[in-house]
Amino acid sequence: MSLLEIKDLRVAVDGHQILKGLNLTINPGEVHSIMGPNGSGKSTLAQVLARRETYEVTGGEILYNGKDLLAMKPEEAACEGVFMAFQYPVEVPGIGNAYFLRSAINAQRKYRGEDEMDAMDFLPLFRERLKLLEMDEKLINRSVNEGFSGGEKKRNEILQMAMLQPKLAILDETDSGLDIDALRIVANGVNALRGPERSMLVITHYQRLLDYIVPNFVHVLVDGQIARSGGPELARELEETGYGWAETETQALHA
Amino acid sequence: MATALRSKNYLDTFSELEKVRQAAEPVWLRHLRAEGWDIFNSSGIPTVRNEDWRFTNLAPLTRTEFRRGPKTSVSRTAIEDALLAGAVCQLVFVNGRFAPELSRVNNLPSGLEVSSLSQALNHKTENAEQHLGRYANLHRDAFAALNTALWEDGAYIHIHKGARIQQPIHLLFVTTDGASPIMTHPRSLIVAEQASHAAVVEDYVSLSPGAALSNSVTELAAADDAIVSHYLIERENYDSFNISTLCIEQGRNTNVSSHSVLLGGGLVRNNVHPVLNGPGAECLINGLFVGAGRQHLDNYMLVEHASAHGSSRQFYNGILDQQARGVFHGRIVVHKDAQKTDAKQTNRNLLLSDDARMDTKPQLEIRADDVKCTHGATIGRIEDEPLFYLRSRGLDEKSARNLLLYAFAAECLDRMNEQPAREFVEQFIRQRLHEISTASQTMPPPSLDKAQDVPDPEEIA
Numbered sequence: 217m218s219l220l221e222i223k224d225l226r227v228a229v230d231g232h233q234i235l236k237g238l239n240l241t242i243n244p245g246e247v248h249s250i251m252g253p254n255g256s257g258k259s260t261l262a263q264v265l266a267r268r269e270t271y272e273v274t275g276g277e278i279l280y281n282g283k284d285l286l287a288m289k290p291e292e293a294a295c296e297g298v299f300m301a302f303q304y305p306v307e308v309p310g311i312g313n314a315y316f317l318r319s320a321i322n323a324q325r326k327y328r329g330e331d332e333m334d335a336m337d338f339l340p341l342f343r344e345r346l347k348l349l350e351m352d353e354k355l356i357n358r359s360v361n362e363g364f365s366g367g368e369k370k371r372n373e374i375l376q377m378a379m380l381q382p383k384l385a386i387l388d389e390t391d392s393g394l395d396i397d398a399l400r401i402v403a404n405g406v407n408a409l410r411g412p413e414r415s416m417l418v419i420t421h422y423q424r425l426l427d428y429i430v431p432n433f434v435h436v437l438v439d440g441q442i443a444r445s446g447g448p449e450l451a452r453e454l455e456e457t458g459y460g461w462a463e464t465e466t467q468a469l470h471a
Numbered sequence: 472m473a474t475a476l477r478s479k480n481y482l483d484t485f486s487e488l489e490k491v492r493q494a495a496e497p498v499w500l501r502h503l504r505a506e507g508w509d510i511f512n513s514s515g516i517p518t519v520r521n522e523d524w525r526f527t528n529l530a531p532l533t534r535t536e537f538r539r540g541p542k543t544s545v546s547r548t549a550i551e552d553a554l555l556a557g558a559v560c561q562l563v564f565v566n567g568r569f570a571p572e573l574s575r576v577n578n579l580p581s582g583l584e585v586s587s588l589s590q591a592l593n594h595k596t597e598n599a600e601q602h603l604g605r606y607a608n609l610h611r612d613a614f615a616a617l618n619t620a621l622w623e624d625g626a627y628i629h630i631h632k633g634a635r636i637q638q639p640i641h642l643l644f645v646t647t648d649g650a651s652p653i654m655t656h657p658r659s660l661i662v663a664e665q666a667s668h669a670a671v672v673e674d675y676v677s678l679s680p681g682a683a684l685s686n687s688v689t690e691l692a693a694a695d696d697a698i699v700s701h702y703l704i705e706r707e708n709y710d711s712f713n714i715s716t717l718c719i720e721q722g723r724n725t726n727v728s729s730h731s732v733l734l735g736g737g738l739v740r741n742n743v744h745p746v747l748n749g750p751g752a753e754c755l756i757n758g759l760f761v762g763a764g765r766q767h768l769d770n771y772m773l774v775e776h777a778s779a780h781g782s783s784r785q786f787y788n789g790i791l792d793q794q795a796r797g798v799f800h801g802r803i804v805v806h807k808d809a810q811k812t813d814a815k816q817t818n819r820n821l822l823l824s825d826d827a828r829m830d831t832k833p834q835l836e837i838r839a840d841d842v843k844c845t846h847g848a849t850i851g852r853i854e855d856e857p858l859f860y861l862r863s864r865g866l867d868e869k870s871a872r873n874l875l876l877y878a879f880a881a882e883c884l885d886r887m888n889e890q891p892a893r894e895f896v897e898q899f900i901r902q903r904l905h906e907i908s909t910a911s912q913t914m915p916p917p918s919l920d921k922a923q924d925v926p927d928p929e930e931i932a
Contacts, residue, residue, distance in 0.1 A: 266863050267863075268859060269859075270855070289862070289867075289868070290859060290862040290863045291862045291863075291865050291866060291867045291868070291871075293863075294862070294863055294864055294865040295865050299863075299864075300863060302860065302863075305860075306856045306857050306859075306860040307857075308857045308860065308861070308875070308878065309878060309882075310877070310878025310879065310881045310882060311874055311875075311877075311878045316861070316864075316874075317864075319866060319870070319874070320861075320864035320865045320866060321865075323864075323865040323866050323867065323870065324865040327865070359878075376864065380864065380865070
């Protein structure tokens with residue numbers, strides 16, 4: 217069974233149609249990349265998958281693990297194993313990183329009927345993952361993302377992913393704003409989490425990240441629809457040709 | 472007139488107490504009480520036409536006939552949960568009267584004297600005479616005048632020169648068994664001598680339902696280099712009226728903190744009035760108020776810089792749900808000679824419902840020319856972004872909201888340096904926030920019926 221099946225998804229934001237019949241199937245263990253020009257609907261797709269309620273789904277369906285994802289609240293989707301690394305991680309003053317993460321892990325465990333993780337089990341794991349992301353231990357008790365640099369925030373997203381161990385990880389432009397060192401660290405973190413039980417949807421504007429995280433499939437999203445799909449070579453092709461062709465093609469399609 | 476009839480209760484009480492006291496009290500105190508009564512009698516309970524009371528309508532209080540509470544005994548188990556673990560000593564007052572059987576004042580560290588105020592007056596009165604009534608401004612404040620006329624007891628705390636008292640002093644004021652609405656007028660005096668160090672927790676609790684009025688005045692005199700923290704915790708029932716006034720006199724290089732945590736009570740007014748009277752004095756006025764139902768929580772600050780190089784910081788956070796109303800009135804007065812004053816005031820508020828209301832009013836009066844004064848206020852809601860962020864990691868909406876509320880409240884907790892006091896306060900804050908995030912959608916608000924016809928100040932103006 218496929219992990220994620222998106223059928224004819226149509227989504228509007230403030231009455232403006234963004235996704236116009238998107239189809240995508242992801243199987244367990246696969247890494248898919250969605251590329252496309254600004255405004256094509258990449259982030260909208262990520263937000264809808266994470267169940268952001270401000271996006272209005274006007275048509276289509278999403279099956280996740282055979283369940284209706286669109287009927288889930290954000291926390292339910294999270295507890296079912298959906299994780300989105302935010303394009304713009306939110307600062308949450310007054311809530312410590314470790315406290316927040318342990319609360320999240322335990323909320324998910326409770327949902328699944330598992331025992332809570334106590335601080336004794338949590339801290340060693342947290343320290344190990346901090347090392348993976350080459351992050352300072354001081355971050356343990358600092359407020360979530362508060363005063364973090366852009367790179368630290370993105371690393372913190374991957375750190376959370378490494379702790380929460382999702383089935384479906386959505387990386388929403390995690391590479392944007394990263395210098396080459398930070399990009400390598402983030403990509404290493406992501407690659408360490410690849411496995412037969414975990415699927416990923418890597419959303420990016422540039423091919424750069426895909427040199428580090430090599431996807432199984434690349435899709436080009438143009439004007440709310442997947443215009444082309446292919447293997448990793450498609451990403452390199454796009455880097456050379458840009459998205460101009462795709463736009464012309466879709467216009468022709470709609471004409 | 473209805474008002475005259477009601478205030479007859481206060482007159483009766485005053486006459487009744489005068490008879491009991493007779494010559495038992497020193498002459499200076501009797502004069503002070505008479506002065507308090509005269510001022511209250513001529514001014515009466517303030518109305519919204521008084522600028523200092525613009526946002527708080529006292530009609531429900533004026534309408535209520537309060538009497539002195541019955542002499543009653545309370546069992547130790549009834550107050551056990553209310554005690555601060557790790558306090559150096561504990562003074563318990565029941566219906567305004569000292570309850571020695573519930574209090575613990577033995578084995579005090581050297582340099583600390585603690586007793587009830589009436590006991591202190593019986594023993595030696597120099598300190599009391601020197602300080603009592605010196606800092607409360609009766610002409611400004613009718614409730615302080617009423618308190619002066621009617622107080623029966625309160626705490627007397629004397630920290631000797633250089634004494635460092637590590638653990639906080641806990642003052643617990645409980646009201647109970649009021650068949651009809653009862654009133655108490657606790658009066659406390661804290662004298663911190665030169666370079667002394669102490670923390671005092673003033674705590675108001677109802678042990679039974681029903682309306683009560685607690686009208687307290689605490690005077691705190693901090694001599695040069697003293698470091699003193701004062702905590703006020705209001706956690707009475709939602710039919711209660713609580714008017715509290717803290718008057719602080721600060722000497723040279725003193726460091727005084729006032730932490731006010733208003734969680735309970737129906738109609739609450741908290742006055743904090745520090746006077747920075749010695750050069751280099753520092754004052755922190757930290758507050759948190761959390762209201763729901765029809766609670767009305769009014770915070771009135773008057774910070775007076777009367778000497779050079781003083782610094783004052785006001786930080787107040789408010790959380791209001793349902794039809795609760797909050798007021799922040801922050802007045803900073805910088806006198807002519809108080810050059811190099813650095814005064815800052817911040818009031819941040821979260822409104823959790825459309826019917827909640829916050830009035831915030833900064834007021835700066837600066838008569839010196841070389842000062843730094845800033846103020847800022849915000850009124851907002853729990854933002855969608857962080858809420859979604861927390862939920863996207865698996866926390867349900869209620870837990871996520873609760874966590875964000877707690878984080879907002881924790882800004883105030885983080886400014887409290889005395890660990891036992893901070894932990895003590897924290898448990899009540901957690902409990903109150905939990906009640907609010909649980910009650911928000913489903914439960915009817917706790918009601919204060921008498922406050923329902925409080926008109927908006929605009930309608931009166």
